[in-house]
Amino acid sequence: MPPVDTAAFLRDLYELRRIGAFRTGVHRPTYSPEDMESRRWLVAKLTECGLDAAIDGIGNVYGRHRGQGPHLLAGSHIESQNEAGWLDGALGVVAGLALARAGLPVDVCAFADEEGHFNIGFPGSRSIIGELGEDDIDRATNRTDGTPMRDALRAAGLEGLPRRQLEPGRHKGYFEMHIEQGTQLEAAGLQIGVVTGIVAIWQWRIVVEGQQDHAGGTTMAERRDAGLSAIRLLAAIDAEFPRICGQRTTWTTGRIRLDPGAPNIIPGRAEVLFQFRDVSVPVLERLEAGLRALVQEANRRERCTVTLEPVSKAIPALCDPAMMQALSDAAAELAPAAWQTMPSGAGHDAQVIARRMPAAMLFVPSIGGISHHWSEDTKDADLTLGMQVLHRAAQRFLAS
Amino acid sequence: MPPVDTAAFLRDLYELRRIGAFRTGVHRPTYSPEDMESRRWLVAKLTECGLDAAIDGIGNVYGRHRGQGPHLLAGSHIESQNEAGWLDGALGVVAGLALARAGLPVDVCAFADEEGHFNIGFPGSRSIIGELGEDDIDRATNRTDGTPMRDALRAAGLEGLPRRQLEPGRHKGYFEMHIEQGTQLEAAGLQIGVVTGIVAIWQWRIVVEGQQDHAGGTTMAERRDAGLSAIRLLAAIDAEFPRICGQRTTWTTGRIRLDPGAPNIIPGRAEVLFQFRDVSVPVLERLEAGLRALVQEANRRERCTVTLEPVSKAIPALCDPAMMQALSDAAAELAPAAWQTMPSGAGHDAQVIARRMPAAMLFVPSIGGISHHWSEDTKDADLTLGMQVLHRAAQRFLAS
Numbered sequence: 001m002p003p004v005d006t007a008a009f010l011r012d013l014y015e016l017r018r019i020g021a022f023r024t025g026v027h028r029p030t031y032s033p034e035d036m037e038s039r040r041w042l043v044a045k046l047t048e049c050g051l052d053a054a055i056d057g058i059g060n061v062y063g064r065h066r067g068q069g070p071h072l073l074a075g076s077h078i079e080s081q082n083e084a085g086w087l088d089g090a091l092g093v094v095a096g097l098a099l100a101r102a103g104l105p106v107d108v109c110a111f112a113d114e115e116g117h118f119n120i121g122f123p124g125s126r127s128i129i130g131e132l133g134e135d136d137i138d139r140a141t142n143r144t145d146g147t148p149m150r151d152a153l154r155a156a157g158l159e160g161l162p163r164r165q166l167e168p169g170r171h172k173g174y175f176e177m178h179i180e181q182g183t184q185l186e187a188a189g190l191q192i193g194v195v196t197g198i199v200a201i202w203q204w205r206i207v208v209e210g211q212q213d214h215a216g217g218t219t220m221a222e223r224r225d226a227g228l229s230a231i232r233l234l235a236a237i238d239a240e241f242p243r244i245c246g247q248r249t250t251w252t253t254g255r256i257r258l259d260p261g262a263p264n265i266i267p268g269r270a271e272v273l274f275q276f277r278d279v280s281v282p283v284l285e286r287l288e289a290g291l292r293a294l295v296q297e298a299n300r301r302e303r304c305t306v307t308l309e310p311v312s313k314a315i316p317a318l319c320d321p322a323m324m325q326a327l328s329d330a331a332a333e334l335a336p337a338a339w340q341t342m343p344s345g346a347g348h349d350a351q352v353i354a355r356r357m358p359a360a361m362l363f364v365p366s367i368g369g370i371s372h373h374w375s376e377d378t379k380d381a382d383l384t385l386g387m388q389v390l391h392r393a394a395q396r397f398l399a400s
Numbered sequence: 401m402p403p404v405d406t407a408a409f410l411r412d413l414y415e416l417r418r419i420g421a422f423r424t425g426v427h428r429p430t431y432s433p434e435d436m437e438s439r440r441w442l443v444a445k446l447t448e449c450g451l452d453a454a455i456d457g458i459g460n461v462y463g464r465h466r467g468q469g470p471h472l473l474a475g476s477h478i479e480s481q482n483e484a485g486w487l488d489g490a491l492g493v494v495a496g497l498a499l500a501r502a503g504l505p506v507d508v509c510a511f512a513d514e515e516g517h518f519n520i521g522f523p524g525s526r527s528i529i530g531e532l533g534e535d536d537i538d539r540a541t542n543r544t545d546g547t548p549m550r551d552a553l554r555a556a557g558l559e560g561l562p563r564r565q566l567e568p569g570r571h572k573g574y575f576e577m578h579i580e581q582g583t584q585l586e587a588a589g590l591q592i593g594v595v596t597g598i599v600a601i602w603q604w605r606i607v608v609e610g611q612q613d614h615a616g617g618t619t620m621a622e623r624r625d626a627g628l629s630a631i632r633l634l635a636a637i638d639a640e641f642p643r644i645c646g647q648r649t650t651w652t653t654g655r656i657r658l659d660p661g662a663p664n665i666i667p668g669r670a671e672v673l674f675q676f677r678d679v680s681v682p683v684l685e686r687l688e689a690g691l692r693a694l695v696q697e698a699n700r701r702e703r704c705t706v707t708l709e710p711v712s713k714a715i716p717a718l719c720d721p722a723m724m725q726a727l728s729d730a731a732a733e734l735a736p737a738a739w740q741t742m743p744s745g746a747g748h749d750a751q752v753i754a755r756r757m758p759a760a761m762l763f764v765p766s767i768g769g770i771s772h773h774w775s776e777d778t779k780d781a782d783l784t785l786g787m788q789v790l791h792r793a794a795q796r797f798l799a800s
Binding site for chain 2: 180181182183184187199201203214215216217218219220222225227228231232234235238242245248249250251252253254255256257258261262263264265266267273275277311344345346347369371
């Protein structure tokens with residue numbers, strides 16, 4: 001079996017970068033002419049590497065290996081955010097292409113609209129696992145201009161095409177290579193991240209009810225200041241969460257709204273949007289218990305009433321241990337002391353595919369952590385090393 | 401000299417209440433037909449009591465005593481907030497009328513637009529002390545409907561009338577009786593408040609600059625969360641201010657804005673509107689020093705930059721000690737154990753008049769603390785007692 005051709009891999013990446021080029025990045029919104037051009041480019045490349053390739057009715061590009069299994073699945077997405085980076089998504093697709101060129105028994109897929117230009121989550125990967133209904137497509141519209149997804153599919157020439165689904169039992173696992181979109185690798189001077197899982201977000205709305213009053217006529221002792229009670233609760237979270245969090249937990253207060261929000265009025269109501277993220281359900285449950293205890297304590301101590309409303313509670317997608325082991329062993333061999341395990345803080349198609357087969361992800365550094373912006377970039381050396389680790393890991397996992 | 405006629409005083413109040421009646425309150429916005437009717441009513445009443453009374457070019461009603469001095473000035477305002485209470489302002493004007501009827505050497509004034517329907521502060525009392533220019537009037541517009549003040553004055557028939565100013569040296573002092581607009585007297589079971597001063601408001605904008613980042617990809621250790629730094633500072637204020645405040649200090653966070661205010665984004669900027677109020681300049685200065693120390697400490701400890709911008713720093717209007725003494729002696733005589741000294745948390749014309757002569761205020765309880773609402777009310781017994789205390793205090797002060 002030939003080694004992976006990293007020169008061809010980089011050449012493909014740079015070729016794809018020219019489609020929909022915007023400054024140093026690309027502009028390829030889902031089903032746009034540029035996006036469709038990139039999908040056709042990918043079909044041609046996959047065909048060149050000996051795969052049976054086509055675009056299906058949701059826009060997924062699928063290249064099917066002709067030989068014997070066991071097979072792998074590899075890929076990511078090929079559309080971009082508006083005026084965004086050249087590597088987000090494209091990297092994983094071109095890495096899959098490189099695995100195919102290297103002769104591995106791999107099917108390669110570019111899942112449509114991972115970037116969410118339309119208002120349904122992950123239509124491409126959900127379609128391929130059979131969890132996207134025709135009615136979902138009927139309802140979906142473009143977040144930017146309101147175009148119905150049906151109209152966009154028709155304009156892209158995809159109307160009426162069948163939607164391909166995974167062949168049960170065909171794949172041993174799914175690999176997705178991606179840029180980190182953060183600064184952890186860069187800050188630690190590392191080149192490879194072996195992803196442990198994709199974090200789940202548990203979102204909350206904290207509502208504090210007090211008594212609106214004039215700031216002049218109401219003494220401190222008489223007040224039921226909803227804003228102050230919210231501040232005390234958030235300060236308590238700031239003190240308590242470091243004691244109960246996991247190693248990679250994050251928690252964020254994204255919004256605080258005081259009603260009525262006037263300088264001379266004691267707020268009668270405060271609303272806080274709060275979330276935490278982790279890959280471990282026990283950790284998430286411990287954080288929820290801690291949050292509930294703090295709210296209970298606030299209701300004991302404060303003159304205001306605090307209520308905790310769950311907004312959403314997702315389930316984390318854990319990466320497959322055997323695939324992680326293959327990635328770790330390959331990283332230890334090819335990038336000794338330059339790799340670590342880490343969770344993915346953002347969502348990826350891998351979390352959807354993981355519902356049908358073992359899945360794993362590999363991160364390479366993002367320069368300055370920048371992503372979703374045309375200046376997004378990664379050093380060629382890091383791209384190349386990541387590709388080599390992925391190739392070795394795929395070999396190891398197939399042999400395992 | 402006759403005693404004060406409290407029956408006539410209550411009769412006048414109830415008569416005035418019928419002008420612009422709204423439910424149990426009144427609707428007399430400045431220069432409205434109802435407001436002008438109330439001003440004409442007052443002119444007639446003052447004339448009846450032997451004063452030379454007229455409406456001037458800003459709408460001030462002035463009743464001038466014909467006899468020898470030393471003279472007092474007494475009054476308040478006669479317009480109301482929209483669909484508001486019957487006593488706010490009216491009480492002080494009708495109390496002045498009662499002093500005149502009792503034969504005291506008193507000029508009575510209803511200062512125009514203390515309620516601020518137009519966007520310049522205290523036009524009536526500022527006009528009478530000579531601190532309102534024609535250009536101020538030219539620029540002023542109605543906050544509700546944008547009507548220029550000039551148009552409103554013309555429609556009210558006041559265009560071209562001269563604006564009366566105080567005669568230097570004529571007045572020994574200014575008395576203003578008012579409802580408390582809070583619950584301190586009621587909660588303490590008291591009937592009379594001798595006002596020590598009108599608090600000054602020192603307002604601040606606290607701006608925290610951090611780094612906007614995605615809540616998913618950025619570890620807790622990497623963050624520069626402007627919202628979190630703001631919460632910590634506000635929690636520190638909550639801990640520190642009770643140690644350095646005065647007995648009646650109030651402090652309020654009326655607004656917190658996190659930018660961009662999205663659940664999945666670490667705030668890059670936070671803006672807080674904060675104010676404190678006190679009647680004592682040394683206390684206000686101590687609070688400012690405390691606030692600056694907390695901001696300095698935040699800049700030492702936090703990863704964000706905190707800046708403190710003064711929005712406004714007013715000067716408190718202290719009540720005249722001799723007038724307060726006269727009010728306290730009268731209260732001790734007529735309402736033993738049912739009175740206290742207290743600051744006014746809201747602004748009043750007295751703070752403007754205090755720039756030209758000694759001034760003092762007397763509070764009576766507000767039922768439930770309600771004000772600026774049609775349900776505003778005070779018991780007749782409290783109104784009567786307040787009137788008697790004011791009358792006795794005016795006699796005492798004139799004799800002092």
